[in-house]
Amino acid sequence: MNYADYDVPEDLVFRTKDIIRMKGLKCSAKLAPKDFENILSEPNKITSVKVNLNFSISQKDILVQGRVYGATKLQCGRCLDIFDGSFDEEFIETYSIKSEIIDIMYEVIQTLALIESITFVCDENCKGLCDQCGKNKNKENCGCVRQNFSAFAVLKKDK
Structure with missing residues (x-):
């Protein structure tokens, strides 16, 4: 279900009983970039973050499909200039229906941490x-x- 009047918690911690009561939920939220200041190494930084979430309920589990996307300021790995970049990543996670809460912020942070391993150009x-x-x-x-420098040039010299 898509609930336009549902207030998405700022910390993305959802109460399981609310999701069950609504028989699922589709929602989206704009998140504060300051909450993700330490995800990327300096001078790279996240400038905007949005998340789309789809909660589906089964007999035992709640399936969460999420999409995290936004904008960044990144340093090029070749020329060292700062440029505007973007990211768009998805995650899928299953939670027990017996859990009291579903912490989506943890999933968002883990998803954003994966973009750091990419060399930015x-x-x-x-x-x-x-x-x-x-x-x-x-x-x-x-x-x-x-100059045509080779690290192996020293091997060609006569002894």
Whole structure:
């Protein structure tokens, strides 16, 4: 059921008896980015978070299907510039019908933690930084001569 007048708790902790009484629930909420300040490593940060939830009831369990999406400010792993990014992740979790509460905030935090392991790149064609002078090659051509350096070059030398 979709209840427009249902007040989604800010902490996303739902009472199981409410979900059972309503015979399920579909709802959405906009969450405060400050609640997720420590999810991504600096200087990356989450700037907006929204969640869509669908609670379904069976004889023994409550199935929760969730979608967490929003916006970020991220640092490119190649050129180190900050750029706007986005995320859109889903989760599915089952809770016992005998539980008193269903803590969805835990699921949201776990879902957001998974986006940290991705290396962020501002553009797939990002040229990165010059390995000689450190200038951003997307913004200017520094003119440095690229040397063909190989970590294995020392092995070619005569003893």
